[in-house]
Amino acid sequence: MQSAVYAAVGQLVGQGHRETMTIPQVAEVAGVNPTSVYRRWGTMEVLLEEVAVAALTQGEPLPDHGDLARELDEWARIIADDIGRPKRRAYLRAMVSAREGLVEECPCWAIRREQADEMIGRARERTEATPSVRQVLDHIIAPLYHHAVFGLAVDGEYAADLVADVLRLATVDAEASAASR
Amino acid sequence: MQSAVYAAVGQLVGQGHRETMTIPQVAEVAGVNPTSVYRRWGTMEVLLEEVAVAALTQGEPLPDHGDLARELDEWARIIADDIGRPKRRAYLRAMVSAREGLVEECPCWAIRREQADEMIGRARERTEATPSVRQVLDHIIAPLYHHAVFGLAVDGEYAADLVADVLRLATVDAEASAASR
Structure with a gap:
């Protein structure tokens, strides 16, 4: 069924x-x-979300290159390519328009948090300077999804700009933390 | 009429x-x-956008305090309060669900760009370290609107976190530019 x-x-x-x-x-x-x-x-809302999440996670392995900068860049480009497609935009719009008020948790958001958490966790073990999971979600994922549902262009170049900003944030935060030691 | x-x-x-x-x-x-x-x-799309923009811009003067950090913080909190309201969420959702494909320009986005441009222009005249207009839109405005339409919490605390990140980005960019001189 x-x-x-x-x-x-x-x-x-x-x-x-x-x-x-x-x-x-x-x-x-x-x-x-x-x-x-x-x-x-x-409800239609639950069904739409499940379909959207299924469309989202298919055939999309998490990048793993021993280098967070490269991984975030590849990950963000994959997501941008994915949600920039007309069918995925339509799914995401259907999903948000089926919502009322606040949601406990957004499935797309939850999946991206898990993925960010895994990549950042691996980078910390390698003692790389890392942004927080919150920063990755707020400054890479949210703008990409914002652009997809509002109908603005979502492409690899846009994704790369977002990732570059977050990586600079990670560096300045690491320097600030080293300076205060 | x-x-x-x-x-x-x-x-x-x-x-x-x-x-x-x-x-x-x-x-x-x-x-x-x-x-x-x-x-x-x-079309319904044009009408919905116009109503949403009208609801958006009413009674919302642009902060002007001679200090970009304070202005961005106040501005982002006003927007968060505004678009976090159930009626505004409903408008924004109606707006995006009425859209098909890409839009030439999003009225909300255009208004926020003008406002960011004005505040950043004033700060540059005062020779403050400033983020770019793109960074303000991508890292403050987009996440706020993302949260509003996807049904995640949008409040002053969330807005303040976004602004703090963007201000740190402005500082590191200014330092990098000074170091390369």
Whole structure:
């Protein structure tokens, strides 16, 4: 059922129904019982988020080169390429427009935090100067996703500028910390 | 007509119709002729953006204290307070969900660029170390709007963290530029 429902969501999003689609419509397109969809996902919001996250994480291994600067740059470019695609923009817009008020946790955000945490953890073991996970999320991930949903250009060059800023922040923070020792 | 249409958009957004409302519906709620609305705004996207921008710029003078650090901090806190409100989140979400593909220019982004440009220009005349306008947009504005539309917390503390990072970037860039002279 899952792949039929995912495909149905993708089809409806592609046909421009991302803002209006309902679980009964998704079920009809998928050829499954609406009750099963309600039982499995509960709401359109949960379903849309799951599909978006699935689209996001497919075939995207975390860079691992023994050098945080290179890893962050590659990671940010992969994400920029991914979320800059029209289909991914449409998914992300569908996701935010399905939201009301605040969310406990955003799945995209949670995945990016885990990935940033892993790369930064490895870099710390190598005693490299590192930005904080918060800085990577706020200054690389948030601007990339902002550009994707607001319809501004998201490309490798933009990603590289963001990464360069965060790496300079890491250096100045490391120097400040060394100076205060 | 403008205020009746703005109020109708606000009412429909408030009633949860932000994702589905159409120009004929807005016209009906506003008690005006749909043809007039089409003639004046053309599409729901244009209308939603105009309303969002109007909601944004009301009663928000640009801080002017002769000190960029203080100005950016106050400015970012005002924006965080503003876009963190449920009504403003709803407007911003309505705005992005009405978009397709890329936009030429985002009105929110254009306004923030003008404001950043003005504050940074004044600071340069005072020979303060300044970040670039791009850095202010990418590392303060984009994360704030990202948090607003994705449903993450947006508050003064978050804004202050972003501003502190950007100010540290300005300092390190100024030092690097002085060292290369």
